[in-house]
Amino acid sequence: MTSVATASPDTAAQSVPPRKKVSSLLRSQRRAGVWMALPASLHAGIWIGLPMLASIVLSFTQYDVISAPRFIGLANFEDLFTDPVFMTSLRNTAVYAFFTVPVSMAIALVLAVMLNQGIRGQMLYRTAIFIPQVTATVAIALVWLWIYNPRGGLANQLLGFFGIGQVSWLTDTAWSLPSIIAVGVWQGIGLKMLIYLAALQGLPKDVFEAASIDGATAVQKFMQITVPMLKPATFFVLVTSIIGAFQAFDQVYILTQGGPANSTTLITYEIYKSAFQQFRMGLACAQSLVLFVFLIVLTLINRRLMGGSNDDS
Amino acid sequence: MTLTRRSFLSAVGISSVALSAAACSGPTAGSGPATVATGKLSGQVSLLTPIFEGAAGKALLEQKLIPAFQKTHPDVSFKVDYVNYSALNEKLTTGLAGGTVADVLMLGVGWIPPFAAKGVLAELPAEFADGQGFHPRVLDPSRHEGKLYALPAVLDTRFVAYRKDIFEEAGITAPPQNWEELRGIAKELTRSSGGRISRAGIDAFSIDLRQGWEYALFANGGKLFDETGRKVLFNQREGVEALEFLAGLIKDGSTAFDFRSEAGKPLQLQTGNAAMALVNNAHFMTIQQQSPELIKEGKIGTFLLKNTTEAMFQGGTLASVSARSKNPDAAQTFVRYLASPEVILHTCEYRGSVPAISALASSDYVKNNDFVRFAVDNLDKSVSEGGTPAWMEIRDTIKAAVEEALTGKATAQEALDRLADTANDAIGRLQ
Numbered sequence: 001m002t003s004v005a006t007a008s009p010d011t012a013a014q015s016v017p018p019r020k021k022v023s024s025l026l027r028s029q030r031r032a033g034v035w036m037a038l039p040a041s042l043h044a045g046i047w048i049g050l051p052m053l054a055s056i057v058l059s060f061t062q063y064d065v066i067s068a069p070r071f072i073g074l075a076n077f078e079d080l081f082t083d084p085v086f087m088t089s090l091r092n093t094a095v096y097a098f099f100t101v102p103v104s105m106a107i108a109l110v111l112a113v114m115l116n117q118g119i120r121g122q123m124l125y126r127t128a129i130f131i132p133q134v135t136a137t138v139a140i141a142l143v144w145l146w147i148y149n150p151r152g153g154l155a156n157q158l159l160g161f162f163g164i165g166q167v168s169w170l171t172d173t174a175w176s177l178p179s180i181i182a183v184g185v186w187q188g189i190g191l192k193m194l195i196y197l198a199a200l201q202g203l204p205k206d207v208f209e210a211a212s213i214d215g216a217t218a219v220q221k222f223m224q225i226t227v228p229m230l231k232p233a234t235f236f237v238l239v240t241s242i243i244g245a246f247q248a249f250d251q252v253y254i255l256t257q258g259g260p261a262n263s264t265t266l267i268t269y270e271i272y273k274s275a276f277q278q279f280r281m282g283l284a285c286a287q288s289l290v291l292f293v294f295l296i297v298l299t300l301i302n303r304r305l306m307g308g309s310n311d312d313s
Numbered sequence: 314m315t316l317t318r319r320s321f322l323s324a325v326g327i328s329s330v331a332l333s334a335a336a337c338s339g340p341t342a343g344s345g346p347a348t349v350a351t352g353k354l355s356g357q358v359s360l361l362t363p364i365f366e367g368a369a370g371k372a373l374l375e376q377k378l379i380p381a382f383q384k385t386h387p388d389v390s391f392k393v394d395y396v397n398y399s400a401l402n403e404k405l406t407t408g409l410a411g412g413t414v415a416d417v418l419m420l421g422v423g424w425i426p427p428f429a430a431k432g433v434l435a436e437l438p439a440e441f442a443d444g445q446g447f448h449p450r451v452l453d454p455s456r457h458e459g460k461l462y463a464l465p466a467v468l469d470t471r472f473v474a475y476r477k478d479i480f481e482e483a484g485i486t487a488p489p490q491n492w493e494e495l496r497g498i499a500k501e502l503t504r505s506s507g508g509r510i511s512r513a514g515i516d517a518f519s520i521d522l523r524q525g526w527e528y529a530l531f532a533n534g535g536k537l538f539d540e541t542g543r544k545v546l547f548n549q550r551e552g553v554e555a556l557e558f559l560a561g562l563i564k565d566g567s568t569a570f571d572f573r574s575e576a577g578k579p580l581q582l583q584t585g586n587a588a589m590a591l592v593n594n595a596h597f598m599t600i601q602q603q604s605p606e607l608i609k610e611g612k613i614g615t616f617l618l619k620n621t622t623e624a625m626f627q628g629g630t631l632a633s634v635s636a637r638s639k640n641p642d643a644a645q646t647f648v649r650y651l652a653s654p655e656v657i658l659h660t661c662e663y664r665g666s667v668p669a670i671s672a673l674a675s676s677d678y679v680k681n682n683d684f685v686r687f688a689v690d691n692l693d694k695s696v697s698e699g700g701t702p703a704w705m706e707i708r709d710t711i712k713a714a715v716e717e718a719l720t721g722k723a724t725a726q727e728a729l730d731r732l733a734d735t736a737n738d739a740i741g742r743l744q
Contacts, residue, residue, distance in 0.1 A: 062742065064431065065406050065409045065410045066409055066428075066431040066432070066433055067431060067432075067744070084731075085710075085713070149575070150571045165508065166508075166509060168569075168570070170571075171570050171571035171720075172570075172571075172720070173720050258713070259712065259713060259716050260570070260716040260719075260720050261713055261716040261717040261720050261722045261723075262713050262717075273709060275406065276402050276403040276407075277402050277403075277705070277708075277709040278705060278706040278709055278710075278739075279402075279406060279427075279705055279706065280706065281406075281410075
């Protein structure tokens with residue numbers, strides 16, 4: 001029998017700190033805070049919380065939008081993980097993220113450092129690099145359609161200039177995904193560069209001055225001061241980039257529509273097809289749930305690997 | 314009433330349940346045989362259309378067709394939602410989910426059985442189709458389980474067009490009679506330069522890949538599904554041969570998977586970069602506008618794809634009434650109006666489409682449009698896609714299967730067997 005030690009009432013009373021008297025001003029401030037937070041909370045609850053809940057519930061149903069949903073347990077999830085097209089879309093999305101995220105982050109960081117040097121015309125360069133971020137993806141995709149045109153497109157003309165054979169960029173299963181990745185990298189650089197640029201401008205100058213006095217080279221300063229001090233920004237860029245990469249849709253929708261032979265089908269495009277072209281809303285909800293869980297896990301892994309952003313900020 | 318936390322949460326809960334129930338409720342099924350609307354019509358009719366896109370289409374519909382309808386029905390007003398075919402599915406899905414589906418829906422061939430089976434469409438009176446001069450094959454896609462759910466507004470057919478001048482130069486005097494001959498001619502007429510095709514024997518992939526393969530399937534005597542729409546037939550010999558035929562054109566070097574006419578640019582056939590091409594009847598307007606000399610000099614010929622059967626692919630747009638329509642009488646009357654000869658003729662003239670009514674075969678429009686005239690003359694050989702209530706699920710997956718075979722990722726049999734598995738799953742889910 002386990003004996004339980006109990007504190008005497010007097011001791012217990014002594015261990016509890018005396019409750020502070022809350023002033024009426026503090027109370028009214030708290031009340032005002034609740035009222036001010038209420039619209040945002042309601043918005044989040046109705047437009048984010050409820051749809052999420054509905055999506056989770058619908059993922060366990062057969063629902064074609066027209067008839068009432070029918071509970072089918074885990075059948076949608078079983079379908080997903082035995083469906084070769086969904087597995088292909090998962091693999092394609094992972095490959096897309098693997099190449100677009102680090103590559104565009106590295107380019108963005110280098111560009112940000114270069115454009116933080118006070119070079120002539122830096123505003124023009126910054127604007128030029130940021131423009132793809134604020135241009136409609138449809139317009140961008142149309143330009144890339146021309147660049148990738150197998151007959152007379154810019155990409156093949158450049159290859160021809162160097163004596164290299166022509167490539168079927170979007171219609172060859174070996175080249176289609178790399179072509180989509182290239183568009184993703186190009187389009188994603190602007191925002192990342194902007195975040196890095198803002199972070200760079202917040203770094204303390206005295207540390208760099210001290211390093212210069214100690215004789216550190218530019219590369220040493222970059223590797224041993226800039227990169228470590230940009231860790232919070234890097235964590236933010238990494239997480240948002242991964243989420244962005246896993247949510248990439250527009251370029252596939254316009255450039256390839258997932259083809260040829262599903263070689264560029266990404267998860268989001270598969271969700272779109274299930275929901276809006278095949279009327280399988282329940283399956284689309286299950287696919288969305290898988291994507292959601294995948295992103296949560298990736299974010300947690302990132303946080304663990306990078307030690308979190310707050311610890312270093 | 315004072316808003317307490319408990320009453321607020323209760324209200325939110327009740328609203329959520331009510332919203333869910335509303336979202337989950339299906340459409341109201343028709344209560345009996347459809348009857349012809351009589352009496353004075355009034356109220357608003359909403360229309361979802363994929364065929365009056367662009368300024369010219371909008372002007373035709375809003376300044377000509379609707380005002381003409383309103384002359385006899387002045388109390389009926391219209392709200393038009395323009396959409397193109399690529400976004401029509403999305404529009405329907407969101408409309409159905411949100412309970413805002415239009416009164417009159419214009420759908421594609423093959424779309425009627427899926428939506429009729431689910432109770433989205435209202436049955437139309439059978440007499441709407443009787444005595445109007447619709448070709449029997451044209452009416453097939455408008456029916457489901459023997460009941461009429463739509464009327465054809467316009468047809469869009471697929472066949473083969475060829476350059477007579479290129480054929481003559483090579484001493485070829487007649488179009489091919491089967492695929493073996495077609496492959497031979499295509500190979501003979503192909504020209505290459507620097508390892509790339511400068512003139513393809515045939516431009517086979519500028520039309521939709523799904524439709525291209527289906528057309529070959531029909532020309533090989535095959536079918537997509539059996540009469541019940543529950544048994545897959547497309548992975549049988551006829552379908553496999555059809556896909557192998559298309560892949561064979563690439564293997565022969567007579568065309569390439571990326572050899573296509575670009576949207577908005579002249580067709581490869583027009584520029585002489587292809588000797589033959591699978592075309593849509595609407596391409597005649599493109600040629601007429603961009604290269605009228607080809608028409609004047611009689612350089613473009615047409616023939617039907619044939620291996621075991623001479624066939625023409627028939628697509629098109631059908632007008633139907635939503636089962637949820639709040640103004641079904643006016644909607645029904647407008648559908649009948651959209652399928653009337655004068656409206657069909659105007660719509661066809663705008664789109665370069667084929668009229669669904671035989672009486673229009675003698676119109677100047679048909680007489681002066683070689684492709685449309687050819688299609689009208691061959692309507693008895695036309696075959697439509699679809700034929701199963703699971704079509705909307707299957708339709709979208711066909712292209713990827715065709716691409717697998719064309720890009721060498723799978724054999725034709727493997728690609729079609731996988732497609733058949735998907736189709737059987739979709740059919741198995743039908744209730």
